Each structure stands twice: as structure tokens, then as C-alpha cells.
Amino acid sequence: MKKSLVSIVGNLVSLVISLIVLLPLAVLFINSFKTSAEANRMTLSLPKKWVVENYVTVVEKGKLFSSFLNGILYASCSVVIIVILVSAAAFVISRNQKGINRFLYYFIISGIAVPINNVALMKVLQVLHLVNTRIGIILLYAAINIPLSLFLSFGFIATIPREIDEAAVIDGCSPRQLFLRVIVPLIKPIMSTVFVLEFMTVWNDFTMPLYYLNNSKKWPMTLAVYSFSEHLRIRGIWWQPILF
Known part of the structure; x- marks a missing residue:
């Protein structure tokens, strides 16, 4: 009772x-x-x-469909780059932490705490002709989010016993086969975690496209929604956030 x-x-x-x-x-x-x-x-x-018609107006004038596709493109491509590079780098560094590998690890993860210098970053993108380009913003997102992803992946891969590597090598695995056939299946949990975390980080980001994309056709969802809501506010029209 x-x-x-x-x-x-x-x-x-x-x-x-x-x-x-x-x-x-x-x-x-x-x-x-x-x-x-x-x-x-x-x-x-x-x-x-x-x-x-409220929804039709928002989709057409707010450019939500194209901005949605842009957001998916930026998040998906940058996260795929992050997962591939970080998984391989974390495996190599965790298995050989001496010399240059240890230095590179600490150098990369220092990016977690070091603030972004947008002036210097803008100069670099201008030299590479990547300002206001989709490939530029994708590479930018990948570079910014690699430090935290590497930190998480390194900690997970370091828990995998080295005896598994030795057994695979004895069975005739090359380094590439060892990573792809043995290690990758074991690190799927951390790969999935990194994918979700970084996808949401890129999807919700507002500042990077604001600084480095000056063409509204290339804006992701966050910037398109803000621009449309600001346009309505200036015109004195009530904006309903639920539309987005």
C-alpha cells in the first residue's frame, strides 16, 4: 500500500x-x-x-532550407575529418608516448585552453584564399575541435591493452590492418561520443560563420535564424521562436 x-x-x-x-x-x-x-x-x-502562411514566410524569406543544408554540410564534413584524424592520432600517440609524439600531444591539447585569435586566423585564411568558402569553414571547425576530441580519444585508447596489438601483429597484421580491423571496432564508443559532441558543437556555433562567411547563401541555421529574427524585430513584427 x-x-x-x-x-x-x-x-x-x-x-x-x-x-x-x-x-x-x-x-x-x-x-x-x-x-x-x-x-x-x-x-x-x-x-x-x-x-x-507564417511557416511559408519563415522558410522562404528566412532561407531556412538552404541554411539547414549548409549546417548539415559543415557539421557532417568537419566531424568526419575530426573522427578520422583524431582516432588515428590518438592510437599512434598512445602506443608511443616518447619524444616528438608526447610533445605533439600536449601541444595539440593545449588548444583546449588557448583562446582563438580571430585576427591571426583571418590572415591565415586570407593567405590560403579560404575566407567566405565552405571548405574554409569546414577546415576551421575541424581544427578548432580537434584538441578536445584528441584528449577524449587518447584517454579511451590508452585503456586498451597492448597485448591485443601484439597478438594481432603475431597473427600477421600490418600497422594499417591492426588499426582498421582490431582497434577501430574497439573504439567505436568513443568515436560515436566524439561524433555527437562535435556535431552539436558545430551545429550550434554562431561566431565562426558570423566572422568568416559574409554571403547569406552560405550561412548555417544559427546565423540565418538570427538574421531573420533581427529583420522582423526592426520591422516591429512579433517573431515566434517555435517556427524554428
């Missing part, structure tokens, strides 16, 4: 918390179909006229 009462109370608390979280989302969703005058009241009442 006591356990049942505790279970009921727990369910009621969970229900109340869920309503608190979902209620603002419901208000925003319903108001997204209203006119500007109705939406300003921010109530749960149904709109007198369902204005579906």
Missing part, C-alpha cells in the same frame, strides 16, 4: 513537471498559426483564422 501511494505521488509530480515544460511549447505552437495581433496576447486560445 505504501509503495502504491509513493508510486501515485511520483506519477503526479512527473505529470505536473511535464505540464510545466510542455505548456510554454504548446502556447508557442498555437500562436505560430495566429496573426501578429493575436499572437501578441500569448494565450492558449485557438486562432480565429489559422495562418499557415
Whole structure:
């Protein structure tokens, strides 16, 4: 009886918390179909006229479709580069931590704490003719996020026993086969973790495209949403975040 009462109370608390979280989302969703005058009241009442054109306006004028594809392109390509390079580098460094390898490891992970110098970075991109290019922003994201990814991957790979490497070599594996056929299957958890973390980091980033992409056709979702909402604010039109 006591356990049942505790279970009921727990369910009621969970229900109340869920309503608190979902209620603002419901208000925003319903108001997204209203006119500007109705939406300003921010109530749960149904709109007198369902204005579906609100979504059409946002998608077309806000360039959300192209910016969504840009964001997917930047995040996917940069993360693939990060995962491939970091996995290989972490394996080599973890298996041979002497001399230049140890120095390179600490040099790279120091990028976690060192702030980005945008002036110097802009000069480098200008020399390489990568300013305002998709390949430039992809390489930029990859370089910025490699330090943390290497730190995480190195710690994981270092826990894999060296005896596995020795057994694979005795069985005739070359260094490439050792990495691809033996190590990669074992480090899939950290590869997945790095992929998700860095994908979300790149997807949510705002400053890099703001500084290095001056063409709105190449903007990712974050910058396109900000630009469109700022445009509406200047015109005095209420913007509904739920549209994004």
C-alpha cells in the first residue's frame, strides 16, 4: 500500500513537471498559426483564422532550407575529418608516448585552453584564399575541435591493452590492418561520443560563420535564424521562436 501511494505521488509530480515544460511549447505552437495581433496576447486560445502562411514566410524569406543544408554540410564534413584524424592520432600517440609524439600531444591539447585569435586566423585564411568558402569553414571547425576530441580519444585508447596489438601483429597484421580491423571496432564508443559532441558543437556555433562567411547563401541555421529574427524585430513584427 505504501509503495502504491509513493508510486501515485511520483506519477503526479512527473505529470505536473511535464505540464510545466510542455505548456510554454504548446502556447508557442498555437500562436505560430495566429496573426501578429493575436499572437501578441500569448494565450492558449485557438486562432480565429489559422495562418499557415507564417511557416511559408519563415522558410522562404528566412532561407531556412538552404541554411539547414549548409549546417548539415559543415557539421557532417568537419566531424568526419575530426573522427578520422583524431582516432588515428590518438592510437599512434598512445602506443608511443616518447619524444616528438608526447610533445605533439600536449601541444595539440593545449588548444583546449588557448583562446582563438580571430585576427591571426583571418590572415591565415586570407593567405590560403579560404575566407567566405565552405571548405574554409569546414577546415576551421575541424581544427578548432580537434584538441578536445584528441584528449577524449587518447584517454579511451590508452585503456586498451597492448597485448591485443601484439597478438594481432603475431597473427600477421600490418600497422594499417591492426588499426582498421582490431582497434577501430574497439573504439567505436568513443568515436560515436566524439561524433555527437562535435556535431552539436558545430551545429550550434554562431561566431565562426558570423566572422568568416559574409554571403547569406552560405550561412548555417544559427546565423540565418538570427538574421531573420533581427529583420522582423526592426520591422516591429512579433517573431515566434517555435517556427524554428
